[in-house]
Amino acid sequence: MPRRLPDTPDVDTPTRGPARVERIVARVRSIPEGFVRTYGDIDPGAPRLVGHVLATTDLDLPWHRVVRADGSAPVGRRQLDLLRREGVPMRAGRVDLSVARLPG
DNA sequence: GGTCTGACGGACA
DNA sequence: ATGTCCGCCAGAC
Numbered sequence: 001m002p003r004r005l006p007d008t009p010d011v012d013t014p015t016r017g018p019a020r021v022e023r024i025v026a027r028v029r030s031i032p033e034g035f036v037r038t039y040g041d042i043d044p045g046a047p048r049l050v051g052h053v054l055a056t057t058d059l060d061l062p063w064h065r066v067v068r069a070d071g072s073a074p075v076g077r078r079q080l081d082l083l084r085r086e087g088v089p090m091r092a093g094r095v096d097l098s099v100a101r102l103p104g
Numbered sequence: 105g106g107t108c109t110g111a112c113g114g115a116c117a
Numbered sequence: 118a119t120g121t122c123c124g125c126c127a128g129a130c
Binding site: 038048053054067068073077103 | 113
């Protein structure tokens with residue numbers, strides 16, 4: 001008898017290990033100026049991992065284009081300024097996701 | 105091996 | 118709106 005069953009295959013077959021981090025980096029990198037993506041959009045299976053990556057990486061990424069699911073900015077005013085400068089629409093101090101959120 | 109912690113998200117009170 | 122709880126994954130001890 002196997003000591004454990006194989007992971008349930010799902011539609012998404014998330015990558016595991018360092019490859020997953022690479023995928024996150026790639027997705028952040030691909031956010032065009034003037035748009036944002038949420039942590040959950042970048043990695044639905046592990047949004048916190050996205051934060052972990054952004055907080056520890058030394059790569060030059062458009063980190064300011066990653067916001068929370070409600071459009072608020074985890075890093076604060078500095079981040080909002082950067083976004084405003086790119087013309088990202090705001091509403092009540094948060095990003096207006098209905099307009100700025102990148103599809104997919 | 106185990107335990108904790110992130111720039112989170114969703115459910116629920 | 119505000120706060121709690123739990124799940125998620127990789128990395129650092």
